[in-house]
Amino acid sequence: MDRPIHVVGGGIAGLVAAITAAEAGAPVVVHEASGRAGGRALGGTERAGVNLGPHVVFTDGALVRWLRSHHIDVGLRGPVVRGVRVLDDSGSHLPLVESARLAATLPPQRAPVDDSFRAWAEQAFGPTRAALMCRLAGLFTFHDDPGALSARFVWDRFRRTFLGADRVRWVAGGWSTLVDALIERALARGARIDLDDRLTPGTLPEGPTIVATKLSAAARLLERRLDWPGTRTALLDVVTAPGGNWPSIVADVRADLATCCMIERETAVEPGLLGHDRYELFQAHLGVGPGIAFDPAVARIEDALDRAVDGWRERVVWRRGHLLVDSTGAVDPPGTTWRDRPGIDQGDDRFVAGDAVAAPGLLSEVAVNSAVRATHMALEARRRQVFAPGWPSVDLSPERRLAVLAAALPGASLESVELRGGSDRGREIEPVDETGPGYLLGVRAGVVRGTAVTPSPDGSRVTTLAWVRWPEPVARPLNRLYSTLRASVFGSSAWRYALGRRRFR
Ligand SMILES: Cc1cc2nc3c(=O)[nH]c(=O)nc-3n(C[C@H](O)[C@H](O)[C@H](O)COP(=O)(O)OP(=O)(O)OC[C@H]3O[C@@H](n4cnc5c(N)ncnc54)[C@H](O)[C@@H]3O)c2cc1C
Structure with missing residues (x-):
């Protein structure tokens, strides 16, 4: 290939970058370390349709908009509102009290960057409502103590998740179908995807290169310090034989946690997801602090299941657990915003993309936004090298x-x-x-x-x-x-x- 743009990593960020570059007419090579592209958007090979933990998209977010603007068709399913339960210290019930409490949070207030969410919310909404809001923020931050994060970071995402809940969608067939659609488009546009091709600092190619790996891997490849706070998250996925009248979503906000333990019954949204329309899939996640090991974290999730999902244990046909570190995107501490994270342009025509770099959005939207931005920079660098060395760069603001x-x-x-x-x-x-x-x-x-x-x-x-x-x-x-x-x-x-x-x- 004639002076290609190299993309290291074939996750969502790498595939979006590859398609964007190929559609702009550049030759593209994707180097993917594993035997299958998709990264964290793949749920593993054991069971088709099972994501790596619960995954949703927002119809007003960068991922869905980018897919739509590229006419990449992916089926989306709306939430099942009936069957939502809150588990608090008094038991499992419909979220009526919590909804009434949260309704009073509707006034659209901008939150400060420098305060913690807890300190700001206590002032703005009172201590009781603030404590509930801090825990609920565990849903989208995956953090063990969301109240300690920047008020701006949490509140922007809180409003999108709870006040814009009508925009939440599940990807039909799981995120592996989304990955397949991206791979198909990348190949159709002429991008080359090299699998089992793990790059090292010594094999990093010359020329414009987009490093679309997790931040820790990018730091090793580029041999520099690149870090930003993330999370430790315990996951438990359970497939069961059919049960009773089980809830679709459970938010466990009991007071022993500073966050919430979330349980989603994915088959409530898509009954045929497992190819066996009567089996049920539960996916649960819990943000855990640095001192908590995998076993107690999973035991805490199981306790939530025991209280909210009658008889699940006797019906288990398959289960798996994970303890993930820095895998659910960046979290911004007080005094920082996304603009303070490691920058996309790393100099010498090296660019980083992914969900923990300086780009806006929520979770994978950060990966998409940064991938598109990194690609525009890489294309510009390639133009300079290939067509007009010394030509001033164009400001595409x-x-x-x-x-x-x-x-x-x-x-x-x-x-x-x-x-x-x-x-x-x-x-x-x-x-x-x-x-x-x-x-x-x-x-x-x-x-x-x-x-x-x-x-x-x-x-x-x-x-x-x-x-x-x-x-x-x-x-x-x-x-x-x-x-x-x-x-x-x-x-x-x-x-x-x-x-x-x-x-x-
Ligand atoms: C439990 C959980 C729940 C989530 N929920 C949501 C959600 O609801 N909504 C949402 O939008 N997002 C969600 N996310 C986040 C989303 O999954 C990620 O933001 C997204 O998948 C990240 O994509 P990426 O391409 O940036 O990174 P990755 O998917 O990590 O891709 C990086 C790729 O680089 C490859 N690689 C690494 N090192 C090298 C090397 N040296 N050479 C070559 N290749 C290399 C890896 O094999 C991998 O394929 C969730 C994540 C988790 C873990």
């Missing part, structure tokens, strides 16, 4: 892209306004999806309106494009007036919050 679009629309205007961020400088907005051009574009009442948000040293800059199809010479002043009005509206704090909630594609 969303703001610039919007400017290019404005230049193509006769009479369009472009205005920018700075939003000052106070103590949260440069951290105002966490975009969920960075895989598209990075700006919002809409047409309303015949007016084309575009908005891009760019982090700046003092906060963030909002750039707005306006284009009204009026004949010249009326068009330019009208467009300008329209754009200035919009820019001043964006300066208000209400808009700042609304922007934070909007997804930039």
Whole structure:
């Protein structure tokens, strides 16, 4: 292959990077250490359809949006709301009290970066509700003490998970079907996937290379320090013969834990998942601290099953457990955001992608966002080497892209306004999806309106494009007036919050 882009690792990040690079016309070689691409998105070979622990996607997140924009069809299933149970110190019941308590958390408040979630939530919602919220955050952080993490990190994800629960989906057939679809697309676009090809620092190829492994493996390969806090998570998967009227989801929020033990009955969402439509699959996870070993962690999960799922033990036909370290993505401690994690550009045309690097999103969305960003950088590096050595690099920031679009629309205007961020400088907005051009574009009442948000040293800059199809010479002043009005509206704090909630594609 002529000067390919090399991708080390064939997980979600590596496959997304390979497809993005191949679709941009570059030759691509994926080096995958194991005998099958997919990484953590594969659940193991023992039972088809069983993920490595419970896995969901969000329809407004980077992964689903990227799949849709590439017309990669993957079946998605909605949640089964009936059968959700909360297990607290008084027993297992419908989550009525908890829902009523949480309903009062609906006011959309932005949480500070520097405080712990626990300290902030106690102030904002009172100690009882805060304790419940800290535990529930174990669902998406996989952490043994989510209340100790940055308030911004937890609250952004809390809102997406609990207030946007209508966007949660399960991948039909398990994540291995998603992996198969990605592999098929990568091969169809001409990417080469070399299996059983574990690279070492000595065999790392020349030329633009995307290292899409876990952070610890990337550190070894690039021979530098790359680390960020993660989690220790115990998993228990159980297949049983059919039982009684079992719950679909159990959130164990008993007070002996600072987190929650989550149990999902995957076959409630997809009864035919195991190919035997009457067998049941339970997948449970529990964040555990550094001093807790595998056996007591699994015993604690089994205790939750005993209390919430009658008669499961007698019906077990298969089970497996894991204790995973740093496998469920990055967690941000107080005082940090995703921007503080190890950067994608590691210099010398080496780029890192994965779920623990400096990219926004939740879990695998971080892997997708970083993979797309790393690929754009690698493509740029390849262009410099192959076509125009010494050519200045092109700034492809969303703001610039919007400017290019404005230049193509006769009479369009472009205005920018700075939003000052106070103590949260440069951290105002966490975009969920960075895989598209990075700006919002809409047409309303015949007016084309575009908005891009760019982090700046003092906060963030909002750039707005306006284009009204009026004949010249009326068009330019009208467009300008329209754009200035919009820019001043964006300066208000209400808009700042609304922007934070909007997804930039
Ligand atoms: C229990 C659990 C639950 C989760 N739940 C969710 C969820 O609900 N929603 C969600 O979006 N995400 C979830 N995730 C996270 C999601 O699985 C990961 O973010 C995603 O799979 C990471 O993909 P990746 O490509 O970054 O890394 P990986 O999947 O780890 O891929 C890295 C690849 O690199 C290869 N490799 C390593 N070293 C080398 C080397 N030297 N040479 C060549 N190849 C190498 C590995 O074999 C591997 O295939 C969950 C994860 C876990 C563990």
